[in-house]
Amino acid sequence: VTKPIRFEDGSLRILDQTLLPHREAWIAIESAERMAEAIVSLRVRGAPAIGIAAALAIAVEAARPGTLASRRERVARAAALLRASRPTAVNLMWACDRMTACAAGGAASPETEAGAWAAALRAEALRIWEEDLAASAAMARHGASLFPDATRLLTHCNTGGLATGGGGTALGVVVELHRRRSEEGRPFHVWATETRPLLQGARLTAWELRNAGVEARLVSDGAAAHTIRRRGIEGVLVGADRVARNGDGANKIGTYALALAARAAGIPFVVVAPRSTLDPSCATGEEIVVEERNPLEVTAFAGVRTAPEGFAAENPAFDVTPADLVTALVTDGGVFRPPADAFTGVDTRS
Amino acid sequence: VTKPIRFEDGSLRILDQTLLPHREAWIAIESAERMAEAIVSLRVRGAPAIGIAAALAIAVEAARPGTLASRRERVARAAALLRASRPTAVNLMWACDRMTACAAGGAASPETEAGAWAAALRAEALRIWEEDLAASAAMARHGASLFPDATRLLTHCNTGGLATGGGGTALGVVVELHRRRSEEGRPFHVWATETRPLLQGARLTAWELRNAGVEARLVSDGAAAHTIRRRGIEGVLVGADRVARNGDGANKIGTYALALAARAAGIPFVVVAPRSTLDPSCATGEEIVVEERNPLEVTAFAGVRTAPEGFAAENPAFDVTPADLVTALVTDGGVFRPPADAFTGVDTRS
Numbered sequence: 001v002t003k004p005i006r007f008e009d010g011s012l013r014i015l016d017q018t019l020l021p022h023r024e025a026w027i028a029i030e031s032a033e034r035m036a037e038a039i040v041s042l043r044v045r046g047a048p049a050i051g052i053a054a055a056l057a058i059a060v061e062a063a064r065p066g067t068l069a070s071r072r073e074r075v076a077r078a079a080a081l082l083r084a085s086r087p088t089a090v091n092l093m094w095a096c097d098r099m100t101a102c103a104a105g106g107a108a109s110p111e112t113e114a115g116a117w118a119a120a121l122r123a124e125a126l127r128i129w130e131e132d133l134a135a136s137a138a139m140a141r142h143g144a145s146l147f148p149d150a151t152r153l154l155t156h157c158n159t160g161g162l163a164t165g166g167g168g169t170a171l172g173v174v175v176e177l178h179r180r181r182s183e184e185g186r187p188f189h190v191w192a193t194e195t196r197p198l199l200q201g202a203r204l205t206a207w208e209l210r211n212a213g214v215e216a217r218l219v220s221d222g223a224a225a226h227t228i229r230r231r232g233i234e235g236v237l238v239g240a241d242r243v244a245r246n247g248d249g250a251n252k253i254g255t256y257a258l259a260l261a262a263r264a265a266g267i268p269f270v271v272v273a274p275r276s277t278l279d280p281s282c283a284t285g286e287e288i289v290v291e292e293r294n295p296l297e298v299t300a301f302a303g304v305r306t307a308p309e310g311f312a313a314e315n316p317a318f319d320v321t322p323a324d325l326v327t328a329l330v331t332d333g334g335v336f337r338p339p340a341d342a343f344t345g346v347d348t349r350s
Numbered sequence: 351v352t353k354p355i356r357f358e359d360g361s362l363r364i365l366d367q368t369l370l371p372h373r374e375a376w377i378a379i380e381s382a383e384r385m386a387e388a389i390v391s392l393r394v395r396g397a398p399a400i401g402i403a404a405a406l407a408i409a410v411e412a413a414r415p416g417t418l419a420s421r422r423e424r425v426a427r428a429a430a431l432l433r434a435s436r437p438t439a440v441n442l443m444w445a446c447d448r449m450t451a452c453a454a455g456g457a458a459s460p461e462t463e464a465g466a467w468a469a470a471l472r473a474e475a476l477r478i479w480e481e482d483l484a485a486s487a488a489m490a491r492h493g494a495s496l497f498p499d500a501t502r503l504l505t506h507c508n509t510g511g512l513a514t515g516g517g518g519t520a521l522g523v524v525v526e527l528h529r530r531r532s533e534e535g536r537p538f539h540v541w542a543t544e545t546r547p548l549l550q551g552a553r554l555t556a557w558e559l560r561n562a563g564v565e566a567r568l569v570s571d572g573a574a575a576h577t578i579r580r581r582g583i584e585g586v587l588v589g590a591d592r593v594a595r596n597g598d599g600a601n602k603i604g605t606y607a608l609a610l611a612a613r614a615a616g617i618p619f620v621v622v623a624p625r626s627t628l629d630p631s632c633a634t635g636e637e638i639v640v641e642e643r644n645p646l647e648v649t650a651f652a653g654v655r656t657a658p659e660g661f662a663a664e665n666p667a668f669d670v671t672p673a674d675l676v677t678a679l680v681t682d683g684g685v686f687r688p689p690a691d692a693f694t695g696v697d698t699r700s
Binding site for chain 2: 022191194195196202206207219221222224227253260295298299301303304307312315319320
């Protein structure tokens with residue numbers, strides 16, 4: 001299990017994901033400012049991971065010496081700063097909400113009780129982390145049950161331990177299947193897309209798969225449909241950034257094309273996401289606004305410019321896969337079969 | 351018009367496409383070995399262009415001093431070497447066949463006739479080039495007739511002047527449509543995929559579109575399906591490296607995914623290829639062997655490694671789009687509607 005965050009003896013560190021896979025550098029995070037910078041610059045990324053990271057950064061602020069009043073003020077400032085660091089991330093808002101609610105309760109005012117109040121915030125942050133690990137474990141179990149025999153799967157972007165508190169969503173299922181096939185003494189192969197423009201597949205998923213001892217191969221995004229058709233792929237597993245009420249799912253750009261390829265090949269296309277990703281306020285994928293990122297991410301590759309100077313580019317950060325292409329939606333609360341109110345009755349935590 | 355090859359006073363040069371768009375460098379090609387290296391390393395690429403390049407390289411070998419017998423032997427070796435440089439390219443085989451047939455004819459044996467024999471080979475190579483330019487012009491005309499009103503198109507890889515003798519296949523149609531819309535005083539927009547792993551879209555198509563004054567934007571390969579669905583794209587135009595008798599077409603990796611996305615969006619998916627690309631000896635796409643290129647093209651770029659050291663990758667150069675996804679096959683001999691013996695009755699020149 002790859003945990004992207006360490007919190008030992010009150011000291012918080014994150015693995016700098018911008019340096020992976022070439023260097024494994026742990027950065028000490030002593031303040032909310034430092035964590036906000038790490039989130040903005042994608043040193044820590046993945047919706048569940050940044051929620052946990054923000055909660056722990058708030059706990060660190062709460063533990064710094066001072067009167068209870070000054071600590072409360074510091075925590076409020078920290079939460080506001082962290083929320084603003086990645087405005088589209090639902091889990092980040094949700095984690096900051098929980099920490100703020102916890103900070104509002106607890107000890108009344110005496111300075112002697114500031115320590116107990118800070119300890120409560122620390123416990124809440126660790127609870128958020130623990131809950132995420134439990135959710136990952138549940139998704140891995142539910143997702144793996146869909147593939148009792150599969151030995152050849154394809155995945156997109158990074159949805160592993162690095163993107164979460166240490167378990168993973170789609171990649172968590174993949175690693176669980178690797179474990180099961182290994183126990184059964186059977187081979188298991190994974191194909192990972194490189195995931196342009198930011199190469200999370202090549203940089204992060206490849207690193208995690210290697211660490212987990214999974215037999216894996218990288219393919220370019222454009223090669224995925226061919227690979228699915230010609231290499232006997234038995235299922236495509238992806239994560240989600242937001243799932244609408246009808247089961248339409250927004251996820252990393254490139255996902256929709258994989259869903260079309262899976263449909264054409266007649267194999268399952270499975271979305272794996274915690275309930276915190278389900279958005280009951282969103283009726284269909286048409287309502288999801290697609291974030292456009294910096295075009296320079298497309299006109300350059302790994303820091304090297306590829307297109308002619310100043311050439312225009314479009315850089316949608318995610319796309320929306322219609323529910324009718326989704327074979328199953330795996331959550332920590334169980335497996336759903338879109339379309340049509342995919343997660344009716346699920347506690348969505350939102 | 352961008353011609354990727356120059357042949358002046360018997361001196362052969364090619365534009366080194368691996369250095370585009372940053373540098374426009376012309377390389378002198380004095381031997382078939384040098385041309386084979388240029389083809390293998392993609393300094394010259396695009397099915398029609400490498401056919402012409404190989405024919406001219408054979409003409410250069412024929413022109414080198416020596417007895418007619420030694421020249422014949424040299425030409426035979428050159429043709430074999432050039433054929434092996436890009437095994438999937440049917441135009442290359444066809445161009446080498448024509449040059450070999452031409453070499454087999456002509457003067458009987460006297461050394462005095464070696465010059466005339468070499469001149470015949472030179473004329474044949476130039477004829478192949480001229481025919482290609484005429485074919486490009488015909489494809490542009492036929493292809494444009496399919497889009498009397500379209501103002502928003504998407505294309506893949508590079509299929510322009512650089513990929514041919516100077517005209518283009520799919521990009522030739524796009525540039526012709528740009529010309530027509532300009533004459534009509536109407537806007538015209540093109541989206542080009544970057545085309546990993548070798549980025550021919552970002553490097554070459556962007557360069558050609560800019561040179562042609564076309565309003566264009568680059569997208570990552572994974573973003574194409576989303577772009578087709580959400581940006582009002584009216585048609586997808588691609589080239590082909592080989593078209594089977596039933597209309598299945600092999601083309602640059604990523605093409606099949608675009609065909610699926612076009613089908614899902616209900617817009618035309620048009621393959622543009624000269625008749626020299628049609629292969630009547632090939633019944634269906636299942637028979638087409640897909641060339642696997644060096645995995646380092648996927649795990650690194652421009653000397654920058656992206657995946658962990660030694661991580662495995664697969665790098666199919668082409669994929670096969672089934673005929674039932676192809677709305678129209680535009681050739682220099684007219685427009686065909688696959689599937690079912692797409693080009694029955696066409697003079698395929700093979």
